[in-house]
Amino acid sequence: MLDLKITGGTVVDGTGAERFRADIGVKDGRIVEVRRRSGDDDGLSADAAEHIDATGRFVTPGFVDVHTHYDGQVSWDDTLEPSSLHGVTTVVSGNCGVGFAPVRPGREQWLIELMEGVEDIPGSALAEGITWQWESFPEYLDAIEKRSLAVDYGTQVAHGAVRGYAMGERGARNEEATDDDIAAMARIVTEAIEAGALGFSTSRTEAHRAIDGEPVPGTYAAEAELFGLGRAMAAGGQAVFEVSPQGTAGESPAEATMRELDWMTKLSAEIERPVSFTMIQTGGAPDLWRRQLERAGAALDQGIALYAQFAARPFGMLFGFTGYHAFTHRPTYRKLKAELEHADLMARLADPAVRAAILSETDLPPQPVPMFDGLYALIQYSVDKIFPIGDPPDYEPTPDMTVAAIAARRGEDPLATMYDLMLDSGGTAMLMLPFFNYAEGNHDAIYEMMTHPAAVSGLSDGGAHCGLICDASYPTFLLTHWARDRHRGPKFSLEYVVRKQTLDTATLFGLSDRGVIAQGRKADLNVIDMDALRLDVPRMAYDLPAGGRRLIQGASGYDATVVSGIVTRRHGADTGTRPGRLIRGVR
Structure with missing residues (x-):
């Protein structure tokens, strides 16, 4: 009796060798059989406590x-x-x-x-x-x-x-x-x-x-x-x-x-x-x-x-109205940010009068602490290197896709274009500034x-x-x-x-x-x-302890992720199982 078997999948085994169709049997956290299939082969016949039909899917190492x-x-x-x-x-x-x-x-x-x-x-x-x-x-x-x-x-x-x-x-x-x-x-x-x-x-x-x-x-x-x-x-x-x-x-x-x-x-x-x-x-x-x-x-x-x-x-930074951005030191933005929740803040930022005020203002001076307080200035002077990331995300944009290029086609100031791009998707849109690579x-x-x-x-x-x-x-x-x-x-x-x-x-x-x-x-x-x-x-997301923020990027297309023979994620959802453990190095 196997703990898990994965059948009918195309195996990409991690060695770089050509893919092959096979069934995989798992017992006690280890792979106990990899049975290649061809033609009408019925494949792995052993019973298993859990079975994943991987027909039409790829099976890779974690x-x-x-x-x-x-x-x-x-x-x-x-x-x-x-x-x-x-x-x-x-x-x-x-x-x-x-x-x-x-x-x-x-x-x-x-x-x-x-x-x-x-x-x-x-x-x-x-x-x-x-x-x-x-x-x-x-x-x-x-x-x-x-x-x-x-x-x-x-x-x-x-x-x-x-x-x-x-x-x-x-x-x-x-x-x-x-x-x-x-x-x-x-x-x-x-x-x-x-x-x-x-x-x-x-x-x-x-x-x-x-x-x-x-x-x-x-x-x-x-x-x-x-x-x-x-x-x-x-x-x-x-x-x-x-x-x-x-x-x-x-x-x-x-x-x-x-x-x-x-x-x-x-x-x-x-x-x-x-x-x-x-x-x-x-x-x-x-x-x-x-x-x-x-x-x-x-x-x-x-x-x-x-x-x-x-x-x-590319190695750099993402930014938008939910995090660091070019207008964090504008007085009107600071005041609204301190007073409003995100949804209400986005509604106010979309108001033409508020937009005009923020775009016309002079920045407040940066503080020596905390770190990253001066990023707003870097962003303002990098409009020819900043790209909307898009949906689906595009991490290989071309020069005609920069904020500066979009602004030129629109015939407007690049900071105004940047402001409007960040308001997309209810104010959750992200722009990308690649520093390296x-x-x-x-x-x-x-x-x-x-x-x-x-x-x-x-x-x-x-x-x-x-x-x-x-x-x-x-x-x-x-x-x-x-x-x-x-x-x-x-x-x-x-x-x-x-x-x-x-x-x-x-x-x-x-x-x-x-x-x-x-x-x-x-x-x-x-x-x-x-x-x-x-x-x-x-x-x-604001799900770290003390309400700390972090950027999260999910994915779709993972039918299952398995750790030590136990399914930990199924169709993107956490199963609640916790087979992961501390690894100690070889001695």
Whole structure:
């Protein structure tokens, strides 16, 4: 008697091999049989407690998202949305050098403000939602292990938290670490890896700052500190050293990036563990990513595990009247926003007299705190780079679709056009400002990133940047845009796109029990109607603790998502089952 059988589906098994028709049998959370079908073959005959008829559907492994920020959310939210809305069955958190363990009693708020500043997660939501049942990193893992989740959760130990714990205020303020400091941090890192952390993460990116403007602890760490912690990580077991790279002030992007890759290559060679760095195309150096991939590829050829994490679509921000936008500092808008609920506010904003007043006013000055208070000005001066996202969302717009271009055709001021576009759909319409991965107005750079053996799909930032992005939908976008819908350039086979977010991402973190549909593997699966698969329009929800906001983007076309042999979502709806568990790294 099987627990579950999925019959008649077309299997895309995660290896990149050609699709085939097969039935899948599941018992005790594992795939026990994959029976290929041909002709009039009746298929798998064993009885099962649950049966999914996948005729006309594709069956894939569950997706493995290696770059999320659910470090706090996992302590109160058992669904881990929005990632679980998109066929994701495994998430890896603790990226970019920020996390919530270890933590000294009384320093919880400092870690909250660090995460809030770097990842734009409402501090009030973190303060109300996190349960703080730990001090050490092993205690954090123990607390999470008690939870039943909709997806499997693994995490890394973060440099910022480690530095703050070991060095106190000196670590928080990025003072240089002494030999004794490095030794103290190394003990914490080794202990974390031995307890089950999947890796160690650090941020060298100066834009990553706490809510008070201070850079993430470790931003300017010397090589002695980085190598000391890398060796400590390797001493604890199999793990990944994750880096958000950038050089020091005064260097060109090329100088900084290539210097960073030098030490990363040396570190990976010495500790014989993967080093993974985040990589995006920037307008100031639009071809630098090619040099990064060339260096990573040369390292791989020498047996050195150096991998770039790339984003599968333009990397930037979404905005509208439900979040950040160009008119947040206009006096009339401020007054109405403070007085009215959303529906009433939208009605007033649509009033021609109110519209005219807001468009004619001078902005109030920005405040130094909180972070992102000056985004309104950036938006106002970027009308030639901003696009309506549309329905269905279009993440590969052409230059004639910018707000500036639309305004020119209408013969009106671009800010007036922007105002009216945001009023669409009852004031919930979103506009997109791509900062990165769109330097030339197309996806050609991303296409090349996806083809490179040293590039791994990542940077979804699931759970983070709540008011600005919703890139946890990458898995669905990869399937719809890159394997089905793209018409402005070449695309990929479904087999290739599935492998990029199953076997490849699972392999990076040594998760060898998943990512492939094969006998003996973990039964994490998706049953997908590719004809019906569609990304929803991003929307603002206010469902975090303390009423915190976040952008949510759903999808349709997932008939079922299965975690450890149990259906967790059916036709987009949460089933209420919670088979997901903490993942501890291989030791």
